[in-house]
Structures are given as C-alpha cells and as structure tokens.
Amino acid sequence: MQELVDECDLVVYSGGVNLDSRYIMTSDISRPGLEMTGYFDYYPAERIQLLGMTEISYSHKMKKNERARIMDKMCGKNTPCFLVSRFLPVPIELEEAGKRHNIPILRSKLSTTRLSSRLTDFLQAKLSERRSVHGVLMDIYGLGVLITGDSGVGKSETALELIKRGHRLIADDRVEIYQQDERTLVGEAPEILNHLLEIRGVGIIDVMNLFGAGSVRQNTNISVIVNLENWSADKQYDRLGSGEQDYELFGVSLPKINIPVKVGRNMAIIIESAAMNFRAKSMGYDATQKFEDNLNRLIKKNSINK
Structure with missing residues (x-):
C-alpha cells in the first residue's frame, strides 16, 4: 500500500x-x-x-x-x-x-x-501475471526488441554493441514480462539485474555507470522478437523478408524474426536494421512488396519487348 x-x-x-x-x-x-x-x-x-x-x-x-x-x-x-x-x-x-x-x-x-x-x-x-523469459530486452529507436536465442549465441555481446550505438538496455539474461492490456506486453528487468549486463570473460558490468543514464530504461512495450540461432549449412534461411513468424504469450501475438549468427556478421547492425525495417512495415512501407512489384514490372516489360 x-x-x-x-x-x-x-x-x-x-x-x-x-x-x-x-x-x-x-x-x-x-x-x-x-x-x-x-x-x-x-x-x-x-x-x-x-x-x-x-x-x-x-x-x-x-x-x-x-x-x-x-x-x-x-x-x-x-x-x-x-x-x-x-x-x-x-x-x-x-x-x-x-x-x-x-x-x-x-x-x-x-x-x-x-x-x-x-x-x-x-x-x-x-x-498482472508475470513470466520470466531468457533473453535481452532493448529499446531500439523507440521499439522494444526482445533478443532471444540459445545460451552463448551472443545476445549480451550484441546488446553491448547496441548500447554503444546509442540504444538503451532494459534487461539482460532474464526479462520479466506482463500483460498491460489485450494487445500490449511490457518487459522489465528483475530487481537484482537492473541495469546490469553479463559479458563472458569480463563479468558483470553496470551499464548505467559506464555509459550514463541515457543508456538504460526501466521498462518498455515489446514490439518484436529477434531470435538468434547458430548458422547451419543444412538450413534454408529467409532472404526476402517474407518468413516472419508469430510468437504468442499471454494470448498476445508478437512478430518473430529468426536471424542466423555467423562469424563476420555484425549482429548489432543487423538487429538495428531489422528494427527499422519492422517500423517501416508498421507504417505501411514493405520493402519485400516493393521488390516483388519491381520484379513484376520487369517481367511485364520484357514480355512486351518480345
């Protein structure tokens, strides 16, 4: 009380x-x-x-x-x-x-x-009922991005790079999620992990102490899930952006993007770009649809020239 x-x-x-x-x-x-x-x-x-x-x-x-x-x-x-x-x-x-x-x-x-x-x-x-999810929650350009993946895939290291690029950390390792309303899920850090980030080989770092108050945030609405998975030569990966999946929690569906992790790929920039692309889609601009429209026009043009 x-x-x-x-x-x-x-x-x-x-x-x-x-x-x-x-x-x-x-x-x-x-x-x-x-x-x-x-x-x-x-x-x-x-x-x-x-x-x-x-x-x-x-x-x-x-x-x-x-x-x-x-x-x-x-x-x-x-x-x-x-x-x-x-x-x-x-x-x-x-x-x-x-x-x-x-x-x-x-x-x-x-x-x-x-x-x-x-x-x-x-x-x-x-x-509200709460559920703890293994992952990292970031605020990227005002979007709540939940980064998931197997242990050791590089979630915290990617979060550190995103923080250096000016984005904000909400939670590392464990994300407490609750439902605010019928369409909104909110994520925050457990009190014991507030503002802390674990980097293998370095240990626990205090993000707010190292990067300033502007590098952290208490909570945020979760807009999209980015799942990191180790690259497999036997698996076919989405190349056109049409393979978006849904993840359901508390009856709320969230878009989920699977991104393969491979040596040489800058995951921070890729996730940052994925967040911007998701925002563009939310505002009505779909680059995949634009590519398909361009392709259809090219096919039609070549057909006429024949």
Whole structure:
C-alpha cells in the first residue's frame, strides 16, 4: 500500500499505521455511487473505493444517521482503502468508520478520471501475471526488441554493441514480462539485474555507470522478437523478408524474426536494421512488396519487348 501512495502521489488523510496491514488483490477500482444510495447487493468490497465529486456531493445531501450507516457498511473486512479525489473534504462519518475498521483514507489532487486511470495502470503492472523469459530486452529507436536465442549465441555481446550505438538496455539474461492490456506486453528487468549486463570473460558490468543514464530504461512495450540461432549449412534461411513468424504469450501475438549468427556478421547492425525495417512495415512501407512489384514490372516489360 505504501508503494501505491508513493507512486501515485497520494496523501494519507488517516489510518497511515494500517497501510502495511491492508492488501490490494485486484486492479479494478470501485466508484461506490449505488452503495451511497443503499444498494449493496453486488458491492465489490475488495476493491479500492474511489470517491469523486459525485459521491462526495451526494453524501452531503444525506441525513447524518444515514450517512454514518452507509459509510460503516462500506467498510468491508477486505476493503484496502478509501480514496478521495480533487482534495475534496472527507465526510466525518467516513473518517470515523475508517478508524473503527482500521481502513486508511487517502486523498489526491487529481481529477477522478485521471486518478482512476493512473491507479489502474499502476495496479495492472503490479498485479498482472508475470513470466520470466531468457533473453535481452532493448529499446531500439523507440521499439522494444526482445533478443532471444540459445545460451552463448551472443545476445549480451550484441546488446553491448547496441548500447554503444546509442540504444538503451532494459534487461539482460532474464526479462520479466506482463500483460498491460489485450494487445500490449511490457518487459522489465528483475530487481537484482537492473541495469546490469553479463559479458563472458569480463563479468558483470553496470551499464548505467559506464555509459550514463541515457543508456538504460526501466521498462518498455515489446514490439518484436529477434531470435538468434547458430548458422547451419543444412538450413534454408529467409532472404526476402517474407518468413516472419508469430510468437504468442499471454494470448498476445508478437512478430518473430529468426536471424542466423555467423562469424563476420555484425549482429548489432543487423538487429538495428531489422528494427527499422519492422517500423517501416508498421507504417505501411514493405520493402519485400516493393521488390516483388519491381520484379513484376520487369517481367511485364520484357514480355512486351518480345
């Protein structure tokens, strides 16, 4: 609860000693408008109870005894806290009920809509199911690129070269991934590995200390996966850019590009180019399609000349 207060710039109005004993189990927020009228059949008591201008102004019109009864009834055993937006005045009956049931009351200067959105984003990031993936996550030209591959294929060394080229590291070795919404996956580093990079033969290096604060980032949306694999003479590799695959995680499909690793290939430049090419495709420009169009025009032209 204290982390919620700090991250969302909330002010503890009362019950600060109870912050560590109350737990938030869901990212959903409740606006107890119906409950203020006395309807408690489907009251989600386990949610943060957010009171805005509508709830507070309605409470002023209630009789004192009724207001006290409603406020007390809203204090469920699993209710994490009450939160009042816009620094609106807290009804004395709510303050007294909160003290009786050891429920903190918080306040914010933000409007109810903005506060609700901020709370939801924060809670979804903290409470969402997480999955740890072996790889390196980089921010390349604003795109979250997850670099995967077998151990020893050169992921961290490639990341180091990308950092030297001005791109930013999010996570090395282990990437913690969670779902932000139906179409978005977010990746970040485990706390113990934050800003650290492991290079075989060198050891652990602190990227932010060596390259500056601009070389790292806390988290990013994952846009594309680049999988590095050792070059095999027996395998046919995509040469036209039409062999893009999909990788599914938490029900979200991410494009996956397989890149063979071979001595003499500059993997950092190749991955950088792959990221730029992916962005171009996302903006509607497909170099493969352009090549096919040029080829078709050439075939048509030669046919006419014959």
